[in-house]
Amino acid sequence: MTNGDAVTDDAAARALDDVRVIDLSTSVAGTWCTRLLADFGADVIAVEPPGGSLLRSLAPFADDGTSVIASYVLANKRSIMLDVGHPQGRRALSAMVRESQIVVESGTPGTLDSWGIGLDQRDARWPKQILVSVTPHGQDGGREHLPGNDLTAYAYSGWASVNGLADREPLKGSGYTGSYLAGVAAYAGAVTALCYADQHEGEGQHVDVAESEAAGIVFAPALLATLYAGAVAGRKPGMDLMTGPVPVRDGHFALTLSRAHFWRDAMTVLGLDELSADRRFDSGWYHREHRDEFMPLVQERMAQRDKMELFDALGTMRVVAGPVLDTAELSENEHLRARAAFVRPSEDPEGLEYPGAPFVMSETPWALDRRAPRAGENAVRVLRDAADYTDDWIGGLAEQGVLG
Amino acid sequence: MGGPLEGIRAIVLTQAWAGSLSTELLALMGAEVVQIEARRRLDSWRGSYDGPVPAGLRTVPTAVHAWNCSPNFNAVNLSKQELTLDLQSEEGIELFRGLIPYADIMVENFSPRVVGNLGIDYEALTAIKSDLIMCSLSAYGADGPWRNIPGIGGTIEPTSGQSGLLGYVDGPPLNSGRMFPDGVAGTYGFAALVTALHYRNRTGCGQYIDLSMQESNYGLIGDAVLEQAATGNVRPRMGNRHLTFAPHGIYPALGQVVGQVVGQVPGHAGGEEHWVALAAESAQQWAALCAVAERPQWASDTRFATNEARKLHEDELDAEIAAWTAEQERDEAVAALQAAGVVAAPVLDGFEVAADPTFRARGYVQDVDHPEAGVHAQFTAPFRLSGTPLEPARAAPLMGEHSEEVLSRFLDIDHDDYERLVESGVTGKGPPPGYEG
Numbered sequence: 001m002t003n004g005d006a007v008t009d010d011a012a013a014r015a016l017d018d019v020r021v022i023d024l025s026t027s028v029a030g031t032w033c034t035r036l037l038a039d040f041g042a043d044v045i046a047v048e049p050p051g052g053s054l055l056r057s058l059a060p061f062a063d064d065g066t067s068v069i070a071s072y073v074l075a076n077k078r079s080i081m082l083d084v085g086h087p088q089g090r091r092a093l094s095a096m097v098r099e100s101q102i103v104v105e106s107g108t109p110g111t112l113d114s115w116g117i118g119l120d121q122r123d124a125r126w127p128k129q130i131l132v133s134v135t136p137h138g139q140d141g142g143r144e145h146l147p148g149n150d151l152t153a154y155a156y157s158g159w160a161s162v163n164g165l166a167d168r169e170p171l172k173g174s175g176y177t178g179s180y181l182a183g184v185a186a187y188a189g190a191v192t193a194l195c196y197a198d199q200h201e202g203e204g205q206h207v208d209v210a211e212s213e214a215a216g217i218v219f220a221p222a223l224l225a226t227l228y229a230g231a232v233a234g235r236k237p238g239m240d241l242m243t244g245p246v247p248v249r250d251g252h253f254a255l256t257l258s259r260a261h262f263w264r265d266a267m268t269v270l271g272l273d274e275l276s277a278d279r280r281f282d283s284g285w286y287h288r289e290h291r292d293e294f295m296p297l298v299q300e301r302m303a304q305r306d307k308m309e310l311f312d313a314l315g316t317m318r319v320v321a322g323p324v325l326d327t328a329e330l331s332e333n334e335h336l337r338a339r340a341a342f343v344r345p346s347e348d349p350e351g352l353e354y355p356g357a358p359f360v361m362s363e364t365p366w367a368l369d370r371r372a373p374r375a376g377e378n379a380v381r382v383l384r385d386a387a388d389y390t391d392d393w394i395g396g397l398a399e400q401g402v403l404g
Numbered sequence: 405m406g407g408p409l410e411g412i413r414a415i416v417l418t419q420a421w422a423g424s425l426s427t428e429l430l431a432l433m434g435a436e437v438v439q440i441e442a443r444r445r446l447d448s449w450r451g452s453y454d455g456p457v458p459a460g461l462r463t464v465p466t467a468v469h470a471w472n473c474s475p476n477f478n479a480v481n482l483s484k485q486e487l488t489l490d491l492q493s494e495e496g497i498e499l500f501r502g503l504i505p506y507a508d509i510m511v512e513n514f515s516p517r518v519v520g521n522l523g524i525d526y527e528a529l530t531a532i533k534s535d536l537i538m539c540s541l542s543a544y545g546a547d548g549p550w551r552n553i554p555g556i557g558g559t560i561e562p563t564s565g566q567s568g569l570l571g572y573v574d575g576p577p578l579n580s581g582r583m584f585p586d587g588v589a590g591t592y593g594f595a596a597l598v599t600a601l602h603y604r605n606r607t608g609c610g611q612y613i614d615l616s617m618q619e620s621n622y623g624l625i626g627d628a629v630l631e632q633a634a635t636g637n638v639r640p641r642m643g644n645r646h647l648t649f650a651p652h653g654i655y656p657a658l659g660q661v662v663g664q665v666v667g668q669v670p671g672h673a674g675g676e677e678h679w680v681a682l683a684a685e686s687a688q689q690w691a692a693l694c695a696v697a698e699r700p701q702w703a704s705d706t707r708f709a710t711n712e713a714r715k716l717h718e719d720e721l722d723a724e725i726a727a728w729t730a731e732q733e734r735d736e737a738v739a740a741l742q743a744a745g746v747v748a749a750p751v752l753d754g755f756e757v758a759a760d761p762t763f764r765a766r767g768y769v770q771d772v773d774h775p776e777a778g779v780h781a782q783f784t785a786p787f788r789l790s791g792t793p794l795e796p797a798r799a800a801p802l803m804g805e806h807s808e809e810v811l812s813r814f815l816d817i818d819h820d821d822y823e824r825l826v827e828s829g830v831t832g833k834g835p836p837p838g839y840e841g
Binding site for chain 2: 013015016018036040057058059060062063068069071072073137138140141142143146147148149151152154155156157158159160161162163164165167168169170171172173174175176177180181184185186187188189191192193194195196198199203204205206207208209210212213214216217218219220221222223224225226227228229230231232233234235236239243244245247252253254255256258259283284285311315318319320321322323324325326327328330331334335336338339341352353354355356357358359360361362363364
């Protein structure tokens with residue numbers, strides 16, 4: 001390399017490295033959207049209230065007392081704490097918003113207006129801004145002022161009604177999976193708006209994401225199945241071979257027999273040659289109607305096998321199958337290791353290993369540069385970069401207690 | 405006004421759920437999406453040629469072909485066009501290659517080696533269209549020791565760590581009621597495509613996207629992965645409970661018989677289950693819940709005095725709340741809780757969702773008119789853009805519905821040539837020549 005340009009050319013390009021984002025969100029869904037924006041190259045500034053984001057008080061906690069969930073969703077971002085109740089705080093926020101292309105927020109409709117950076121201001125002063133609102137129920141329609149979370153998203157979307165077991169209460173998704181899915185939808189909406197801006201002289205718009213509608217992504221087929229059947233889809237009476245994991249010697253294992261050759265080969269692997277040869281089982285509907293005739297025998301055979309041994313034997317025959325893996329097993333998983341699906345932040349090489357890219361892009365890779373910042377860790381630099389503040393101004397803000 | 409992606413064209417080989425969803429979102433955002441399907445091996449989400457028409461459609465006179473009346477297929481292929489092509493035939497592959505110059509985007513979700521075997525991998529297609537964006541969506545990605553192992557949502561859920569965390573506190577690992585990993589991978593697939601489109605807008609360069617269903621889903625339990633790395637703790641299954649807040653659950657309302665199995669009963673009108681989802685995420689919400697329930701003894705009970713105490717006594721707390729909800733009408737309890745600022749929702753079933761006034765007012769639920777199945781409520785795009793309102797969603801295509809039109813428009817295939825291609829099974833509608841059901 002002979003000059004600075006060459007260095008720049010050699011560094012991997014990032015898809016969104018032309019974008020600055022102000023992250024005002026306080027939910028897992030909103031912060032996952034901005035985490036993805038950061039992972040694909042955007043400069044994301046998390047604006048936290050004095051004392052730090054509420055996300056930092058969510059369990060579980062690492063040994064040093066930091067919230068694990070906050071470490072996950074705030075990674076790759078810079079942080080400033082700002083008292084927006086103070087006029088100078090609102091002024092600084094407004095200056096940062098003016099210099100940014102995307103703003104992401106998760107407040108009740110009206111919150112941004114009270115800070116002087118709402119939709120009316122956007123339209124009048126920052127028409128190129130893409131404002132992304134990620135809220136439980138969306139911006140209108142009658143539920144917009146109600147509180148909510150992933151539990152209400154799963155309940156309203158219909159998804160809870162088909163999840164879990166028929167004789168038990170409906171289940172939400174585990175952990176924060178529903179919130180992350182809403183975050184992915186919000187990321188997709190934000191980047192769609194960027195693509196539109198690319199072609200239309202930078203014109204911005206308001207992206208409205210309801211967590212309940214993002215949960216609907218996974219209920220859409222069951223909704224139509226309900227209407228076409230004239231009967232609710234409902235929950236299953238229990239997990240069996242056709243629906244989910246069943247016990248094996250050292251855990252649980254799923255073997256969804258969705259194609260004829262899966263059935264033939266799986267029965268051969270289990271030493272059930274008679275079932276393997278029975279051509280009636282080539283049809284999915286036949287399985288479903290005659291499950292009682294074969295299920296006990298097959299599950300008895302499976303209970304004598306180990307999950308990884310079974311997975312290897314079936315995988316060799318290209319049969320769809322899957323062992324239930326826990327987080328300890330995943331962290332040692334040879335395939336994920338080979339795919340570099342565990343990553344330490346490049347600026348924190350001794351830190352925790354994070355899950356890696358959700359998808360691999362050949363020209364503009366995902367990258368995890370930074371661990372999660374401490375609340376307000378980057379305030380000075382952020383105000384210089386994103387608000388064009390001088391050091392004198394910044395010192396003044398700190399003295400007035402505006403920086404948390 | 406055709407939506408934010410008007411002018412973008414995708415020629416895609418997607419099938420089943422995740423792949424089809426990724427390209428459905430393109431179509432709903434205004435891109436022109438031509439989905440290609442094989443008559444000899446129809447999309448598994450259409451079912452099979454010998455399957456039955458769904459029970460509720462048997463009185464609909466137009467609902468005659470089971471493969472056009474599959475709720476799964478019709479739910480995830482809105483607003484697309486469809487061309488059938490036999491990619492096992494030289495002529496079919498040549499027609500496909502002929503369409504690529506007109507494509508901005510190609511997406512496929514075969515097993516990793518298939519496009520190479522067909523001579524239509526990224527290298528081959530970029531020789532035809534240099535700035536093509538191509539996404540391959542597979543179970544385990546394009547490389548690594550598991551690359552050739554097939555997978556579907558029902559097996560990715562276990563291998564991504566999700567099943568191990570999904571289930572009741574006292575129960576075994578579960579798969580979700582509808583394969584959650586497909587929805588995740590499909591949404592990520594669309595996200596990947598628009599990310600690449602933005603980069604192409606800036607630089608003129610296309611690229612290749614390798615999306616592993618396992619990895620995209622594994623990231624959704626990332627906080628449990630980090631927890632294990634930070635503390636060594638393998639998180640248990642938690643039912644509807646929250647790591648921090650209590651109460652947080654789904655409780656039976658008046659009329660709900662716990663243990664009763666509901667579902668798949670023809671003639672079911674909906675609303676036959678009665679469950680209330682509720683949570684208190686602050687001291688104020690807990691106080692409001694106690695007030696709505698008229699249970700001052702909860703508020704004064706030391707076991708429930710703080711969130712920390714409630715987490716420690718969650719079994720007793722849940723039993724108390726369930727005893728209260730069991731005497732309440734579902735919708736009345738939800739309305740009272742919401743009015744008091746408590747997180748609450750009814751668990752809706754499919755019929756109730758279809759009629760939900762909020763989803764309808766927002767345009768998320770739309771009545772879609774399908775030429776065979778008739779008019780039904782469907783979910784549409786999960787985000788809304790203020791400056792580029794969307795056209796109403798169009799029904800999923802019938803098998804091969806747009807074959808002649810697409811071949812004529814892009815490749816100048818005239819009617820006689822089209823008929824010849826149909827006879828030889830290269831394109832057409834429904835079962836291929838010689839098919840015996």
